[in-house]
Amino acid sequence: MRQVGVFADIVGTQLERRDPVVLRTDRGIEWGEVVAEVSDCPTALANASDGRQILRRPTPLDRKRYAEFAGRRREFFDLCCRVLDRHRVPVQLIDIEQLLGGEKLVLHVLARQAPDDPILSQELARRCHLAVEWNRVTLDHDLELDGPSESGGCTSCGTCDACQTLRLGGEPKRADLAASGRS
Helix, strand or coil, X not given: CCXXXXXXXXXXXXXXXXXXXXXXXXXXXXXXXXXXXXXXXXXXXXXXXXXXXEEEXXXXXXXXXXXXXXXHHHHHHHHHHHHHHHCCCCCEEEEEEECCCCCEEEXXXXXXXXXXXXXXXXXXXXXXXXXXXXXXXXXXXCCCCCCCCCCCCCCCCCCCHHHHCCCCCCCCCCCCECCCCCC
């Protein structure tokens, strides 16, 4: 899942567009990518006190961890789908991401509401050996969860460009965050 945000460059690294970075976000330590010029804008400096920071360029260990998760991503995705199916949870799992710090697995689901069953979350955490966080991805109006429309997505709006970017296909999506350009 891609997210865009303004992050303070606390180390003063010379960064350019598309450079990989390691970020501190409200969720933990994450892999990111610079999408706009890094500057000392007041918003970025204010965000430093909120914990949204560019920590560093990825180290060899960061790159190794990122690659290890990429190797297990399909396995985790399939496992989570099986558990959700067995519990008959009315959601569609559309993406997963493991934070670079290894502290949690974020499950992005298309649903009217995120699951709030602690037994389900505990089972997923136990089986994946990671804490689990739910992220509900939806449009503001009601969803048709019967499957993708001809153009992809949830069939709820007919303009599914945003939804199409969330579908897993071929290569799993990367959890990129931006160093600038919060939207």
